[in-house]
Structure formats: structure tokens, C-alpha cells
Amino acid sequence: MLDHDGMSLREWHELMDAMEEVGPYYERVNSLITMGMVDRWRRRAASIVGPEDVVLEIGSGPGNFLKHLKAGTVMALEPSSELSAYAAKLLGRDRVGFLRGVGEKIPLADQTVDKVFCVFSFRDFFDRKASIGEMRRVLKEGGEAIILDMAKPPPGPMAKMIDLHVRHMVPPLARIAAPAAAKERWTRDPYSKLLETYEAFGSVDVYEKALRAGGFEGVATEYLELRGATMTRGKKPWKSTS
Ligand SMILES: C[S@@+](CC[C@H](N)C(=O)[O-])C[C@H]1O[C@@H](n2cnc3c(N)ncnc32)[C@H](O)[C@@H]1O
DSSP states (O other): OOOOOOHHHHHHHHHHHHHHHHGGGHHHHHHTTTTOOHHHHHHHHHHOOOTOOOEESSSSSTTTTTGOOOOSSEEEEEEEEHHHHHHHHOOOOOSSSSEESSSSOSSSSSTTTEEEEESSOOGSSSBBHHHHHHHHHEEEEEEEEEEEEOOOSSSSSSHHHHHHHIIHHHHHHHHHOOOOHHHOOOOOOOOOOOOHHHHHHHHHHHHHHHHTTTTTTEEEEEEOOOGGGEEEEEEEOTTOOO
């Protein structure tokens, strides 16, 4: 089972293995498959952060979004210590508080965070409903959850174009960008695993619905440059009961 709501733990562990395999050349592939846009999308998301904000990124991986955050307090939640080690090397351990764990069980107290980001990570979570509940729990009232991912518009010509790119362009481009030594180790192309999550996750309206169902309000989606990625945002209501 790999669908809008999540995946089995076995599938999730396979995905984590694939993510750790591509870690060292992850950003090279991202740059190539997005025609250099990936960091511009991340910068746009980072630009909504204020200097006083307490920010949490869930699924921070090798640190490619963290490096853009200028907030006073930045925390990074990541299940893979291997990927967090890359991030710590990139950023230094004093700038970011690294937490080990999953979005489904955030190791933070209630109402302690102003903004929670999931940047190219939400579709990797095994239980998305639980992770939305956890985001709401750790956010302060009026705080925001932000989900950024490759665009998946509702069915139509745009969706078809992006789908064609993802299915037919991404796998060969990923093979070009991966180092030869890594390819020799592959028993299966790890990008095929990562693409399965793209195919299984819902279009943006599914994310919006899930955030609303999880108690977020003002939920809206912005298409980022070249419409290749989306940023869906929702606020935790004031005077919330949790
Ligand atoms: C595609 S990477 C994104 C990395 C980074 N945020 C970026 O901007 O490129 C997805 C990350 O989500 C992490 N991840 C997967 N499942 C997770 C979960 N259940 N909870 C938290 N993080 C998870 C993976 O380990 C991986 O580092």
C-alpha cells in the first residue's frame, strides 16, 4: 500500500534505504531534474520566515533547505542519522538543533514552534494524518504548517506535462547525475523508489483537504516559479483546544 495517506513500514524502510543511497549526490540530481529551479523554490519558502520565528523542518535530509533559513531558532527533525551528519557538516551543529525521529511523533513539547516546514518530504511520511496532527500539536496558535513538493496539479494538461517529465525524463537524468561508482552498487535504481512516492501521492487538493481535516485554516496553495513545485500553507487557529 502506497497512497495518499502513507505507506507500510516495510515500504518506508525501503524508501529510507533509497534516500540514504542517493544522499551524497541527491542535490546534483535535484538540480538536473528541476533545471536548476530547486534551490529557488526552497529560497521562496524560506523567505516567509521571520528573524524571531522558531522553525522546525521535518525531513531535513542532507540540509539543503536548512541552509536557507535565517530564523533565530532552527530545528531539524530527520530519521536518518547518516543524512543529518551530511547536514551538520554543511551547516555546523551550532546553527541548527538536530533531532532524530519521525514527523509522526515529533520529539517537541506542545505549542513551541512558529513554523513547521516539510520540504520535499511530506510524501515520504508513512502516516500523513498522524504527522499533520503532530504539526498542529507542536505549533503555537496562529503558527503555520508549510508543505513544499514537486507540483502535482489536479488532472488536466499541466498535470500530464509534469507527469511525462517525471516518468520519462527524471529516471535517465538521475542516472546521468549519479556517479559511476554508486551505479555499480545499485541492485535497483533508487530513484525508481523515490518516483513511486511521487506517483502515489495525491494532487495538491489532497494535501489541502488533509490539512483542513487536521484542523488547519486559511489553507491555500501557491505554484512556485515555472509551476514545477507547490507550497501549501495552513494556520493553526487561535484559541485552539490542543
Ligand atoms: C527528499 S528528502 C528532502 C530533504 C530536504 N528537505 C530538501 O529540501 O531536499 C526527504 C527527507 O524526508 C525524510 N523522511 C522520510 N520519512 C520521514 C518521516 N516519517 N519523518 C520525518 N522525515 C522523514 C527522509 O529521510 C529524507 O531526508
